[in-house]
Amino acid sequence: MYTIEQLRDIIKAELNKQEYVEEPYSLFEPIKYIMEDGGKRLRPVLTLMAYNLYRDDIEKALKSAIGIEIFHNYTLLHDDVMDDAELRRGRQTVHKKWNSNVAILSGDAAAITAYKYIETVEDSYLRFVIDGFNQVAMDVCKGQQYDMEFESRDDVSVEEYIQMIYLKTSVLIAGSMRHGALIAGAPEHEYNALYDFGGYLGLVFQLQDDYLDVYGDVKEFGKSIGGDIICNKKTYLLIKALELAGDKDKALLNEWLKKKQFDAAEKIKEVTDIYNRVGVREAAMAKIGDYLEKSRGALEKIEVPEERKIHFREMIDFIGGRKK
Amino acid sequence: MYTIEQLRDIIKAELNKQEYVEEPYSLFEPIKYIMEDGGKRLRPVLTLMAYNLYRDDIEKALKSAIGIEIFHNYTLLHDDVMDDAELRRGRQTVHKKWNSNVAILSGDAAAITAYKYIETVEDSYLRFVIDGFNQVAMDVCKGQQYDMEFESRDDVSVEEYIQMIYLKTSVLIAGSMRHGALIAGAPEHEYNALYDFGGYLGLVFQLQDDYLDVYGDVKEFGKSIGGDIICNKKTYLLIKALELAGDKDKALLNEWLKKKQFDAAEKIKEVTDIYNRVGVREAAMAKIGDYLEKSRGALEKIEVPEERKIHFREMIDFIGGRKK
Numbered sequence: 001m002y003t004i005e006q007l008r009d010i011i012k013a014e015l016n017k018q019e020y021v022e023e024p025y026s027l028f029e030p031i032k033y034i035m036e037d038g039g040k041r042l043r044p045v046l047t048l049m050a051y052n053l054y055r056d057d058i059e060k061a062l063k064s065a066i067g068i069e070i071f072h073n074y075t076l077l078h079d080d081v082m083d084d085a086e087l088r089r090g091r092q093t094v095h096k097k098w099n100s101n102v103a104i105l106s107g108d109a110a111a112i113t114a115y116k117y118i119e120t121v122e123d124s125y126l127r128f129v130i131d132g133f134n135q136v137a138m139d140v141c142k143g144q145q146y147d148m149e150f151e152s153r154d155d156v157s158v159e160e161y162i163q164m165i166y167l168k169t170s171v172l173i174a175g176s177m178r179h180g181a182l183i184a185g186a187p188e189h190e191y192n193a194l195y196d197f198g199g200y201l202g203l204v205f206q207l208q209d210d211y212l213d214v215y216g217d218v219k220e221f222g223k224s225i226g227g228d229i230i231c232n233k234k235t236y237l238l239i240k241a242l243e244l245a246g247d248k249d250k251a252l253l254n255e256w257l258k259k260k261q262f263d264a265a266e267k268i269k270e271v272t273d274i275y276n277r278v279g280v281r282e283a284a285m286a287k288i289g290d291y292l293e294k295s296r297g298a299l300e301k302i303e304v305p306e307e308r309k310i311h312f313r314e315m316i317d318f319i320g321g322r323k324k
Numbered sequence: 325m326y327t328i329e330q331l332r333d334i335i336k337a338e339l340n341k342q343e344y345v346e347e348p349y350s351l352f353e354p355i356k357y358i359m360e361d362g363g364k365r366l367r368p369v370l371t372l373m374a375y376n377l378y379r380d381d382i383e384k385a386l387k388s389a390i391g392i393e394i395f396h397n398y399t400l401l402h403d404d405v406m407d408d409a410e411l412r413r414g415r416q417t418v419h420k421k422w423n424s425n426v427a428i429l430s431g432d433a434a435a436i437t438a439y440k441y442i443e444t445v446e447d448s449y450l451r452f453v454i455d456g457f458n459q460v461a462m463d464v465c466k467g468q469q470y471d472m473e474f475e476s477r478d479d480v481s482v483e484e485y486i487q488m489i490y491l492k493t494s495v496l497i498a499g500s501m502r503h504g505a506l507i508a509g510a511p512e513h514e515y516n517a518l519y520d521f522g523g524y525l526g527l528v529f530q531l532q533d534d535y536l537d538v539y540g541d542v543k544e545f546g547k548s549i550g551g552d553i554i555c556n557k558k559t560y561l562l563i564k565a566l567e568l569a570g571d572k573d574k575a576l577l578n579e580w581l582k583k584k585q586f587d588a589a590e591k592i593k594e595v596t597d598i599y600n601r602v603g604v605r606e607a608a609m610a611k612i613g614d615y616l617e618k619s620r621g622a623l624e625k626i627e628v629p630e631e632r633k634i635h636f637r638e639m640i641d642f643i644g645g646r647k648k
Contacts, residue, residue, distance in 0.1 A: 027469040078432060082425040101406040101472060104428055108402060109465045111435065116458050126450055134440050141433045145351040148425060 002058065004311050007048045011041045014062050015069065020113065030094045030106035031113065034073045037089050043176040044069045049311060050180030050194050053304050061183055064129075067117025068176050071133075074114055075140055075172075077107035082148065111137075121183045128182055136175035143168025150234055161239050162203065170202025193301035197312075200295035204288055204319055210235035211284045214272055217323055226268035232257050236287070237280050244278040292320050326382065328635050331372045335365045338386050339393065344437065354418045354430035355437065358397045361413050367500040368393045373635060374504030374518050377628050385507055388453075391441025392500050395457075398438055399464055399496075401431035406472065435461075445507045452506055460499035467492025474558055485563050486527065494526025517625035521636075524619035528612055528643055534559035535608045538596055541647055550592035556581050560611070561604050568602040616644050 044065035095103035181191035368389035419427035501522040505515035
């Protein structure tokens with residue numbers, strides 16, 4: 001059985017071996033560029049972890065797991081065009097380094113490459129793998145569409161927000177785990193339980209991002225506190241605050257949202273005060289705790305020897321207790 | 325056995341039955357929009373024709389054939405963004421009617437939808453269908469990339485040009501036919517022969533487009549003659565003329581290519597005169613004849629009763645003799 005770190009090293013070594021580039025180079029160079037820029041390689045690691053719950057011959061799942069990382073990077077290529085993002089992990093985005101057309105077409109080529117890799121599974125699993133990945137890919141599209149739509153709406157509900165972050169990010173985490181278990185030969189109710197597990201854990205992670213932006217310890221969190229407040233980002237905290245606030249606090253909060261000129265520290269303090277008054281901090285903690293509990297419950301449905309689940313439990317504890 | 329017209333009607337009726345739209349509507353409405361705007365439905369018809377060479381129960385191939393039409397429209401969605409096209413079959417393009425982000429993301433969703441439809445085949449064919457379609461999809465990306473690159477190059481060779489139009493358009497025609505034969509249970513050498521057949525016929529069609537723009541009868545061709553000459557479009561004729569021309573005609577041709585202000589009729593006449601002098605008309609006719617011959621040769625390899633091939637022979641004759 002492998003540790004998470006060992007799996008990450010195996011993924012990284014395998015990624016270094018890939019040759020994405022053939023003619024026309026201009027189509028494939030951007031894929032190489034975005035694939036080599038690091039990151040935690042979370043998704044393929046999760047695929048191998050799920051596979052490793054059942055089997056030790058992880059090399060059989062390796063190429064397919066790499067495909068999930070390529071898929072993830074394809075979504076980043078297109079998202080960065082749509083969001084007109086300048087930087088990705090500290091480097092220029094593809095559409096800034098080259099141009100939008102390059103990012104669109106290289107993204108399309110990356111998607112096809114991803115499918116080719118993901119589909120390197122035994123024939124008996126192929127239909128399930130394809131159906132599963134078509135569903136995941138479509139959900140990710142839907143999530144991105146909701147995310148873009150929500151930017152111009154000011155009546156987004158908490159339920160809509162959670163559905164959006166679930167589709168946009170959690171589904172791929174969930175799908176990565178289901179994929180690993182599926183191609184390891186897990187029974188249907190277990191690979192579906194891993195899908196649920198990954199989905200809940202993805203929600204925990206993203207709600208924590210919202211929470212830590214306001215309530216994180218600046219030393220531990222690593223980035224400055226209140227960034228989301230300054231730019232009026234529609235986070236769980238903001239949406240929930242607007243829902244919970246009485247007339248007076250709601251008016252005050254809307255006033256801060258509309259202000260074009262303000263002192264950043266003052267805005268952060270005032271908005272945080274409103275959050276505290278209306279009970280958003282407790283609501284967020286309760287929601288995170290709820291999803292953590294649900295992820296634990298999903299893991300209980302996996303009937304492998306307890307020692308096989310140790311890294312998954314570590315992961316729940318790590319994510320549950322994270323301060324950065 | 326079905327006629328081409330019957331197959332087209334069946335495809336159209338089936339297309340009318342499709343429900344592409346679910347939530348979020350803004351993601352799926354553009355797919356419905358581009359799918360309903362008509363066109364000849366050539367590719368799914370070819371799939372059914374190829375299937376019908378071997379089997380009469382074409383309803384079994386219908387959904388998968390529709391997937392090929394959806395795939396084709398996905399490539400149009402993204403190509404129109406990249407080419408910044410205003411109109412498509414007389415209607416506003418998706419990125420003009422909505423915006424680029426909508427066209428990118430709806431295109432991605434259309435690609436996934438296409439795969440879902442295409443993959444509705446018997447399990448025993450699934451691996452071949454997927455491998456075949458991944459190859460086709462990647463070739464189409466490569467063709468689009470070459471097409472964009474060639475716009476800013478003035479040293480494109482005839483071989484490069486033919487490779488580009490082959491990848492960008494012929495491969496999908498070829499793949500549509502291979503797909504139909506494959507899922508009808510044709511032997512490998514026959515579905516591959518149909519791929520070759522479709523590839524050659526695709527090249528004939530596109531080279532004829534180049535040819536008819538200059539040498540077509542204005543009454544029969546339907547659009548005005550010389551459009552490609554006026555906008556310096558890199559067609560087979562222009563590229564071949566630059567290759568065949570002596571120093572004097574080459575200089576003259578380049579002069580016309582550089583002119584910013586000119587009388588359209590004069591430019592068409594002068595460039596056509598150069599084409600005639602250097603023998604481009606004969607070269608194009610020979611090339612078209614060559615590919616027509618090759619497509620006939622590929623069809624010979626299909627060992628079904630001669631009467632089954634009748635519509636394919638009609639198609640060769642129709643395309644071979646087309647004047648519009």
